[in-house]
Amino acid sequence: MSAVIEVANVSKAFGPKVVLNNVNLAVEQGESLVIMGGSGTGKTVLLRIIMGLLAPDQGHVVVDGKNIQELKTEELFEVRKQIGMCFQMAALFDSMSVFENVAFALKRHTKMTKKEIAVRVDECLAMVGLRGSDNLKPAELSGGMKRRVGFARAIALKPKILLFDEPTTGLDPVMTDVIGRIILDLKHELGVTSITVTHDLKSAFMIGDRVALIFQGNCLAIEAPEVFKANPNPVIQQFLQGDADGPFLQDPPPPKRAPLPENNPVSTMEDPHT
Amino acid sequence: MFESFNRIGESLMLFFSQAGDFTVISARALRAIPKRPFDLENLMRQFVAVGVNSIPVVLLTGLAVSMVFAVQLAFGFKQFQAQGLASSVEGLAVVRELAPVITGLMMSGRVGSAMAAELGTMQVTEQIDALECLATDPIHFLFVPRLLASLVMLPLLTGLAIYIGYWGGHLILVNVEGQSSYTFAHEFYKLIGTRDLRIALTKSMVFGLIIALVGCWRGYRTRGGAEGVGNAPTSSVVTSSLWILISDFFLTKLMLV
Numbered sequence: 003m004s005a006v007i008e009v010a011n012v013s014k015a016f017g018p019k020v021v022l023n024n025v026n027l028a029v030e031q032g033e034s035l036v037i038m039g040g041s042g043t044g045k046t047v048l049l050r051i052i053m054g055l056l057a058p059d060q061g062h063v064v065v066d067g068k069n070i071q072e073l074k075t076e077e078l079f080e081v082r083k084q085i086g087m088c089f090q091m092a093a094l095f096d097s098m099s100v101f102e103n104v105a106f107a108l109k110r111h112t113k114m115t116k117k118e119i120a121v122r123v124d125e126c127l128a129m130v131g132l133r134g135s136d137n138l139k140p141a142e143l144s145g146g147m148k149r150r151v152g153f154a155r156a157i158a159l160k161p162k163i164l165l166f167d168e169p170t171t172g173l174d175p176v177m178t179d180v181i182g183r184i185i186l187d188l189k190h191e192l193g194v195t196s197i198t199v200t201h202d203l204k205s206a207f208m209i210g211d212r213v214a215l216i217f218q219g220n221c222l223a224i225e226a227p228e229v230f231k232a233n234p235n236p237v238i239q240q241f242l243q244g245d246a247d248g249p250f251l252q253d254p255p256p257p258k259r260a261p262l263p264e265n266n267p268v269s270t271m272e273d274p275h276t
Numbered sequence: 277m278f279e280s281f282n283r284i285g286e287s288l289m290l291f292f293s294q295a296g297d298f299t300v301i302s303a304r305a306l307r308a309i310p311k312r313p314f315d316l317e318n319l320m321r322q323f324v325a326v327g328v329n330s331i332p333v334v335l336l337t338g339l340a341v342s343m344v345f346a347v348q349l350a351f352g353f354k355q356f357q358a359q360g361l362a363s364s365v366e367g368l369a370v371v372r373e374l375a376p377v378i379t380g381l382m383m384s385g386r387v388g389s390a391m392a393a394e395l396g397t398m399q400v401t402e403q404i405d406a407l408e409c410l411a412t413d414p415i416h417f418l419f420v421p422r423l424l425a426s427l428v429m430l431p432l433l434t435g436l437a438i439y440i441g442y443w444g445g446h447l448i449l450v451n452v453e454g455q456s457s458y459t460f461a462h463e464f465y466k467l468i469g470t471r472d473l474r475i476a477l478t479k480s481m482v483f484g485l486i487i488a489l490v491g492c493w494r495g496y497r498t499r500g501g502a503e504g505v506g507n508a509p510t511s512s513v514v515t516s517s518l519w520i521l522i523s524d525f526f527l528t529k530l531m532l533v
Contacts, residue, residue: 055405079411087409093402107410110313
């Protein structure tokens with residue numbers, strides 16, 4: 003199988019802070035890769051470099067055989083038509099309705115008639131379970147609905163690749179599961195290659211064919227979920243267990259306190275006048 | 277000592293880098309005008325936002341400024357027993373200076389700041405990145421309709437300001453100062469030639485260009501969340517007002533030669 007996305011020796015620093023340090027990974031046709039890592043470890047930066055929104059300091063990214071960093075603007079736009087990007091906070095155009103958001107790329111990049119666009123928008127909204135919400139404005143949507151409209155907008159042009167930037171952050175556990183299922187449905191129905199950046203372990207293992215962990219700018223492991231779970235690396239194990247103690251954090255966490263005995267209330271305010 | 281040199285050097289570097297960035301973005305915006313696709317719907321929305329919605333502001337400020345100027349002229353010329361000249365000078369001042377400059381300054385506050393705030397919000401909420409990801413050039417999609425709307429609407433609004441300026445002068449010089457309506461109408465246009473109309477329209481087009489480019493550029497380059505979005509309109513109004521006044525001097529000097 004050939005790699006649809008290839009990230010080779012990519013490094014990126016913002017001032018003195020090195021965010022990515024010689025990252026290498028390849029995603030094959032139809033594969034779903036999940037990238038995990040602590041906050042501020044450069045996962046979103048990696049997605050932005052793949053989209054060509056940021057230029058790496060070193061290395062390069064090849065998408066569908068084209069080196070993103072060497073493309074002219076028009077050529078880059080052609081590649082981007084093959085990629086659907088779902089932003090962390092959805093990034094919906096707030097002056098437009100749900101319909102206009104989803105129809106945006108169809109109106110600009112295809113010669114579809116108004117009727118055909120309406121049918122395609124309806125299809126996309128149905129895929130994310132939002133049929134009938136065409137006329138709502140982004141301000142009228144909940145966080146989960148916004149993400150789903152963002153998905154619908156991303157799939158409107160039938161892209162070959164989907165990139166999800168923390169699609170479940172800030173959502174309740176039920177909505178997190180819904181979003182995970184939608185991503186899985188999109189993967190099976192559209193057969194797209196996808197990269198998902200997430201902190202949520204449950205959806206990560208549900209979505210991913212392979213799971214990667216970025217730690218201190220490096221890609222620690224890229225493995226199938228079962229192999230990843232069994233990986234003895236202490237950083238991976240600490241991340242999986244969600245324990246504050248261990249090598250994952252650079253700054254030491256606050257010390258663990260012993261739990262209070264059950265019959266001792268936490269605080270009883272005594273009235274000084276009694 | 278070295279520290280102050282350092283600070284001056286840093287400020288100069290910042291100024292030149294911003295001026296360079298503004299020039300590059302402006303050139304990209306002007307070059308993007310003939311590019312496809314033409315978004316007529318978006319353009320119409322901007323015509324309404326820049327032009328139609330600005331009519332009350334232009335009418336009120338145009339009327340107020342022309343009335344104040346007429347009061348000053350009537351008082352001044354009365355000192356020399358030359359009240360008849362007030363209408364002619366009022367006409368000249370309204371057409372050449374007051375209408376284009378006041379319209380430009382008001383539009384900088386009303387429209388330029390709105391452009392900076394809108395694009396600034398889009399920048400910090402990743403909507404501009406989303407445009408890029410949807411294979412859409414943000415300069416083409418965001419700058420061009422605003423630029424065209426400003427280029428077309430500023431001259432029209434200036435024309436409106438000249439029209440209301442006539443009636444502002446009429447109100448003071450005819451209704452208050454007692455000139456005859458016929459004399460005022462005759463004298464108002466006496467010193468005005470086609471060159472003056474050309475000056476007014478050229479100025480207003482240049483002001484429209486400044487307002488749209490500065491407003492969009494400030495918004496597009498917004499960084500730093502809510503604080504950045506808050507600073508963008510202020511900075512846009514200050515910068516474009518300054519450039520309107522500076523360019524007004526040079527345009528007047530050039531076009532009156």
